[in-house]
Amino acid sequence: MSQSGVGIDLDKSLGYLLKEASSALRAAMEEVLRPLGMSVTHYSCLELLAQRPGLSNSELARGAFVTRQSMNVLLQALERDGYVTRPAEAPVGKVLPARLTPRGRRSLAEATVAVRSVEVRMLAGMTEAEQSGAFLILRNMIHSLRDGNDGT
Amino acid sequence: MSQSGVGIDLDKSLGYLLKEASSALRAAMEEVLRPLGMSVTHYSCLELLAQRPGLSNSELARGAFVTRQSMNVLLQALERDGYVTRPAEAPVGKVLPARLTPRGRRSLAEATVAVRSVEVRMLAGMTEAEQSGAFLILRNMIHSLRDGNDGT
DNA sequence: CAACGTATGTCAGAATCCTGACATGAGTCA
DNA sequence: TGACTCATGTCAGGATTCTGACATACGTTG
Numbered sequence: 001m002s003q004s005g006v007g008i009d010l011d012k013s014l015g016y017l018l019k020e021a022s023s024a025l026r027a028a029m030e031e032v033l034r035p036l037g038m039s040v041t042h043y044s045c046l047e048l049l050a051q052r053p054g055l056s057n058s059e060l061a062r063g064a065f066v067t068r069q070s071m072n073v074l075l076q077a078l079e080r081d082g083y084v085t086r087p088a089e090a091p092v093g094k095v096l097p098a099r100l101t102p103r104g105r106r107s108l109a110e111a112t113v114a115v116r117s118v119e120v121r122m123l124a125g126m127t128e129a130e131q132s133g134a135f136l137i138l139r140n141m142i143h144s145l146r147d148g149n150d151g152t
Numbered sequence: 153m154s155q156s157g158v159g160i161d162l163d164k165s166l167g168y169l170l171k172e173a174s175s176a177l178r179a180a181m182e183e184v185l186r187p188l189g190m191s192v193t194h195y196s197c198l199e200l201l202a203q204r205p206g207l208s209n210s211e212l213a214r215g216a217f218v219t220r221q222s223m224n225v226l227l228q229a230l231e232r233d234g235y236v237t238r239p240a241e242a243p244v245g246k247v248l249p250a251r252l253t254p255r256g257r258r259s260l261a262e263a264t265v266a267v268r269s270v271e272v273r274m275l276a277g278m279t280e281a282e283q284s285g286a287f288l289i290l291r292n293m294i295h296s297l298r299d300g301n302d303g304t
Numbered sequence: 305c306a307a308c309g310t311a312t313g314t315c316a317g318a319a320t321c322c323t324g325a326c327a328t329g330a331g332t333c334a
Numbered sequence: 335t336g337a338c339t340c341a342t343g344t345c346a347g348g349a350t351t352c353t354g355a356c357a358t359a360c361g362t363t364g
Contacts, residue, residue: 057312058312069314072314093311095313096313
């Protein structure tokens with residue numbers, strides 16, 4: 001024992017381990033994405049748009065866990081470089097639905113291969129049961145954390 | 153199904169879920185730490201120092217998952233405000249071992265209460281077996297991610 | 305119809321963090 | 335002893351993200 005009950009034992013804290021795992025995953029993704037000139041948020045945005053075309057800036061921000069302001073600067077760059085298109089005028093309200101261009105789709109295809117290899121590596125050594133167990137546990141954590149957020 | 157095999161199904165991706173959980177945890181910690189005028193990295197630094205007194209700037213950076221440059225600016229601020237002390241001269245080499253001051257220890261005590269409540273909330277609804285299962289699975293993920301990092 | 309609350313897109317400024325670089329000191333090896 | 339490698343602390347610059355704020359548009363509620 002290297003400590004004496006002063007605080008939270010980091011060696012046994014699930015929270016710390018969660019941060020560590022997330023950090024390792026992000027680092028691994030950055031490593032394989034860097035040769036493609038793409039950041040994690042960049043990739044997340046493209047992946048989200050591929051699966052749910054027409055997502056708005058704010059929705060993309062929530063999906064990528066950044067603020068809508070941050071996502072907006074990214075979207076403007078992606079639009080400028082021809083990876084994404086947004087209508088000049090909102091079809092309804094102020095919401096501008098974004099969509100991938102063919103170029104964006106090609107770019108995403110490359111990135112997906114790289115990211116998939118990371119995910120496969122992360123899952124190596126885990127049985128199917130462990131994977132679905134991890135899935136349930138993580139969903140449980142998220143739910144619990146968001147629950148008490150405003151409840152008390 | 154909202155997509156057609158274009159990429160990685162985010163709804164089923166453990167990586168995405170990991171990021172989501174980590175994001176929720178960070179948000180919850182920021183929320184309880186904000187009234188104390190403390191950031192997550194700030195708290196992490198104090199907690200690390202409490203458990204392992206004499207840690208160097210670089211070691212603290214690794215433990216808090218930031219660069220040593222970022223940790224250095226934080227340490228300088230903590231030192232300026234009297235939460236941490238570092239010797240003016242390195243006892244050996246260039247490594248400056250940092251230690252909490254009584255004030256730092258008091259500050260940490262407040263923060264620990266807040267953070268512990270978050271951790272307890274996160275673990276709510278999880279059995280002991282699930283918790284230790286999650287522990288092993290996360291450790292497994294981290295190991296797998298770091299393993300293949302330079303192996304190939 | 306009008307007022308209210310909510311959500312969105314956007315702008316401006318600041319804070320945070322990172323990349324790159326340098327000099328210094330310890331350890332290793334010939 | 336001398337050269338090499340590695341890790342550390344630190345400085346400067348740039349990139350990314352966040353906080354705060356504003357106007358606009360929708361839905362609800364009276």
